[in-house]
Amino acid sequence: MVAKAEQDRLDALIERFLWVIVALILFVALAFRLPGLDSRSLWIDELYSEWFSSRSFTELWRDVPLYETHPPIYYILLKLWTLIFGNSELGLRSLSLVASLATILLVAVSGRLVKADWLGNMVSLLGAALLAVNYANIREAQNARPYSLLTLLFMVAIVAALVLVARVQRDPKAAGKTGGWMAPGLILGLTVGCTLWFHNTSLFVAVGIWSGLALSLIVTPAELRLRNFAIFFGAGVLTLLAWAPYAPIFIQQSRTFMGLGFWLEPKTRDLYSAWMLFIGDSWPALLLSIALLALGLFRLARSGPAIALLVAAILLIPLYAVLAVSFSLKPVYLQRLFVWMIPLGLLVIALGIVTATRWQWPRLLLALIVIALAVTRSVDENGKPIDDWKGIVAEIARNARPGDVVIAAPAEGIIAVDYYARRQPNFPPVVCVPGCYPQRNLPRPYGSNFGAPKLILADGEIVEQALKTHGRVWLVQVSVTLYDPKSIVRSRIAAARTFVRYHGNALAKVELFE
Template sequence: MSDQGAVISQSAQAGLGVAGIPEGGRRDVALRFFWIGVVAIVFFAAALRTPGLASRSLWLDEAYSAWFSALPLGELWHSVPQYETHAPLYYTLLKGWRWLFGASEAGLRGLSLAASVATVLLVSLSGRLLKLGREGEAVSLLAGLLLAMNAGNIKYAQEARPYALETLAVTIAIIAAARLVTLVYRQPGIGLRSVASAAVVLTLSGGLLLWCHNTALFVAFGIWCALGVAALMLPAADCRRLLAVAVISGFGALVLWSPFLPWFLKQSQAFGAMQFWIELSRFDLISAWILAGGGRTPAVLACLLAVPGLWFMWRRQPQLAVMLGIILCVPLSLVLIISFAFKPIYIDRLFGWMGPILMVLTACGIVGISRSVPVRSAALAVLLLANLHAVTMQYAAPPIEDLRELSATIAADVRPGDAILAVPNELGVGFRYYSDAAGVTYLPGSFHISRQPANDVTSATLEPRRSRRPMSPISQRGSAIPIVSGWWRAAPISTIPTA
């Protein structure tokens, strides 16, 4: 052996790298760069979610979030579930949030922004939380960057609605489930105590998920189905152990959700008798994927990369690849089947939670598509440019409904003693948020018939229209009643006395 070879051999025996740097030191450098990357991605995500947070008007659903969160807790938990088809947990959290940060547009939306940024943080950390090594940490950082620039995730980070919180709950639950599978896969015969912490996190996040939205039951079903299938891919003893943990954690999540179960059953029965206001189309078969991918072009690129991403994950730990595939497909398929075959319940925004999963698979696809660094870099650059364009277009898009401008138009023309007739009546909630003028009556009241003023009001027959065009105010000064028409068509309204 030459003298140089002997030196290298001695250095290796001493735990040194080829450059004479201790292996521990190299790990410290890599870890430092990892945490710098995590912090940079989180700040980048927050920066992308801030524009328009305060300048964009609330739309109708957000106005309801503002209204519900202002109600007393007793009414919020005992009366509101009688007519609102969402669990009251989000409105309760928003009530506490607005107490801390105010009820402005930015204040109300801050809870969703925080949940979205927390989701980006968890995705960026997922490789380290699952102890997947340097390659796994690199993939998770890349997935965090893609999610930070995902236009669909940014959209619901800027809305005072529960979808960003639901996405956070789903992400926590999936990481906890993946942690359970990874522990059992890597340590055959592992004791139940060793997986207890992951099982508790899965239980709590599953309960939170169920409280976020009524359709979250489909998502929870998909997560636990995926966990069960992953267990069946393990040796018999480990399979039984993991199935037992899955059953216990699932039962615990249901127990946490059980106080709302009677309301859920009543709401489901009432919803079954309602006419759904959104018509389904063949576009709905792909609209959830477009939302999860962050826009049409980014979604096409993300889905194309997710296919080799699944194969990349399968070669390293097939249980995780199967889990993510099932979670992506089962809940969406169930909702689409029910919507097209029985009762329409599908809206694309219900599936924003798919974004983090798709971004993880996309990141796996970028890393696994080729060993060539230029090829990987080119794929990443094209996807980032597509994401940037989608985010820019989203910033430039007008508000869903400009309730602020509409309320200002009415406020400039209203006089004490006038009555504001909102068609449909839900629009009155937005007027109350932006301009609750003194001496002005809003007709009809919101939801409760007991909340309507005692005036002699003849109800209008409302028929939904297919198109949702911007709202425009129509004033009728003959009877001193401003009438506001939205995306609904009202039958002729009889004279409404204002005296």
């Protein structure tokens, strides 16, 4: 597709200016990720992260897995991180920011790591540029949640798997040596083992990776299959050994979760929403993503069928395995669970762009269109409303009077206000309904975890006791439709007090009653 002279020229240019280009990409990435990082209010899931990371190490390892659906390792790392950088918004989020920038750097140099030619290096740099402006990766880089770290770990594992397959396929003699397959095999096994400590759905991704490795054996010469199978099997055993100390907790959490009345409901949109993470969530962006992914996989299959099978398995099997569980057994699908796919998907899309035509200017135009769509989506995402708990607490603090009370419902309501309330002098007392988080082992249904129960009529007595000893009421509620669909708390307050006003938005608000 490209003349040898032009290939050599591009190779020389990339080699000469690689780190300048990488630095520019990282600068752009930082410019998209810094605004609001230290000023935007933490939302409810981030406040959960702060609350859990403030627990003791013993509690995090021994007690938290009994009622929280996520593994404790992210909270432990965040605790260690905040011991150094503090628990401000910037301190809490900077761990995710660093992980996001590290992922972009890894994508940018992935072509060199797999010892690709000029085309692979161009694809790597374009993929990194697309990742730098990708709205979902930007969002998770600004969130004190585990998904940015998980994305980095999975990208390390995926690059290791690509290197491993490339070496055992294209260079059999080197692959038989320790230096050929040992390093990527060890990195693959240990890294996937680590991901299983971060999120319970990581098990599906591990299945996808090893399914891809198994599929690569189909196009492996017969005399190498047994050896390659042994290498892949050994890496899998290493993953299981790395995961083994956590496996009993995983089994217990999974059993507990199956008995939880979870808040998700399967939707038709779930079948394709993960593919909207790459360029944008409009139909033109979705169709363009799918077309470029298909073209990229086709080009990859022609040049390296084993690699193509591995990449296709990683992109398809975990996603549709989770969707199968979500539609048939238990709703577990969330779009954000698949942000780990974005770096790999963007590399395939970049390959589709670079190989779409033999002419340079149409390729450049196509790349600019994809980048423009991605930037537009990122700008739109930045303007969306959030849980403004900082603003809500500030509103209460500014207008509070002696004798006021804050009623927080359900149990996680205290998590929503406490982080900012403890920074406000003379903040009104807070009454939690049915009690402050976590409220465990109560004889009632639970919602998103086994620390936050749903409300029942008897909880109205807690509200009435608060009304007897306080005047004005600031009602803070979280996920009303999930925890209090019958409006037990609000109706009790409204029967005794007069509604004055509310502050906030549909995602997070406080109501004042006098």
